[in-house]
Amino acid sequence: MxxxxxxxxxxxxxxxxxxxxxxxxxxxxxxxxxxxxxxxxxxxxxxxxxxxxxxxxxxxxxxxxxxxxxxxxxxxxxxxxxxxxxxxxxxxxxxxxxxxxxxxxxxxxxxxxxxxxxxxxxxxxxxxxxxxxxxxxxxxxxxxxxxxxxxxxxxxxxxxxxxxxxxxxxxxxxxxxxxxxxxxxxxxxxxxxKPIVQTVNSIQLIQEFISNSSNLALIVVGFIVIGIVFLKRKELSERIETYIVEHSELEHQKPEEEIELEV
Known part of the structure; x- marks a missing residue:
């Protein structure tokens, strides 16, 4: 059973x-x-x-x-x-x-x-x-x-x-x-x-920038500025040298004036 x-x-x-x-x-x-x-x-x-x-x-x-x-x-x-x-x-x-x-x-x-x-x-x-x-x-x-x-x-x-x-x-x-x-x-x-890796092409970037008509004015202005700097480079150089000399003389004079006041 x-x-x-x-x-x-x-x-x-x-x-x-x-x-x-x-x-x-x-x-x-x-x-x-x-x-x-x-x-x-x-x-x-x-x-x-x-x-x-x-x-x-x-x-x-x-x-x-x-x-x-x-x-x-x-x-x-x-x-x-x-x-x-x-x-x-x-x-x-x-x-x-x-x-x-x-x-x-x-x-x-x-x-x-x-x-x-x-x-x-x-x-x-x-x-x-x-x-x-x-x-x-x-x-x-x-x-x-x-x-x-x-x-x-x-x-x-x-x-x-x-x-x-x-x-x-x-x-x-x-x-x-x-x-x-x-x-x-x-x-x-x-x-x-596979994904394509994007590379930066500097020549292509320049070509695209130049080919854009809206950038022509900027290019012209850039050339003008470069030309002015090139033509007046001697004058600009003299002004810079004069500025440096004048300010260096002022820096040397300040300590002398302070010493005279203390005496």
Whole structure:
């Protein structure tokens, strides 16, 4: 009797653990210019009974935002682009929205997400390969289920090589979207334009200044002033010398006058 009750309890426990089902799964990978990436995974879940809801609430209170605890309770919940894809996490955070029944996992990768193909003076070329989607590999195929969407948000200056996208993928602006597709190989390539460093060209500045008609008057006045100074440079030099001599004599006379007054 006790064995039968224990078996029933065990079945109920295991059944409740597997009764949490994933209705839809969306992944958003935001990639920066240098290949660094942040990932947001949203799991829209549903429950088969009130008991499943109660157990989930207990697990939620116990697990808080700890990823390891959530993975232990719900095997489907893990970073799809984490260790299974050869990447290490820099940080992670788990949250749950009661209203939409959405379990969210946010994490940032420690190293670059795409593979660097070439680093040239004006552009950097990258590739998102099959290795990054190891979590979706089944019998040497990459299978993205119909209820799963993956968005790769590329930098604003990225240029995507559309021929490198698999059949069924879509490109919306700078975002590559994978949903409900199967492919044997993945090698999505894109390049990022590097910012152009502005250099100051003194010759160009002079040419632009001269070409402006409103600056002609200033140029003429400047030449006139320079010409006057050049023609009267000797007279100006003598005046300056006279001024210096006169003022130096006055400075020497002041102490003598003060001494006579003291005597």
């Amino acid at each position: 006790r064995k039968a009750l224990f078996a029933v309890f065990l079945l109920l426990f295991l059944g409740s653990a597997s009764a949490v089902k994933v209705r839809s799964h969306s992944i958003e990978v935001s990639i920066e210019d240098n290949g660094s990436a942040s990932v947001i995974e949203r799991y829209a879940i549903e429950f088969e009974s009130v008991l499943d809801v109660d157990e989930f609430q207990e697990n939620k209170q116990r697990n808080s935002s700890g990823l390891a605890a959530w993975k232990a309770d719900y095997p489907f919940f893990f970073p799809q682009f984490g260790e299974i894809a050869g990447n290490k996490l820099e940080r992670s955070f788990v949250s749950y929205d009661e209203e939409s029944n959405t379990l969210t996992l946010e994490y940032r990768l420690r190293e670059a997400f795409p593979s660097l193909l070439a680093d040239e003076p004006r552009t950097t070329s990258w590739s998102i390969s099959s290795a990054q989607l190891s979590a979706f590999q089944k019998e040497n195929l990459i299978v993205i289920p119909e209820n799963t969407s993956i968005e790769f948000n590329l930098p604003s200056t990225a240029e995507v090589s559309e021929p490198s996208l698999p059949a069924g993928a879509s490109l919306v602006g700078k975002t590559i979207v994978l949903r409900g597709l199967t492919t044997s190989h993945l090698d999505m390539k894109y390049s990022v334009q």
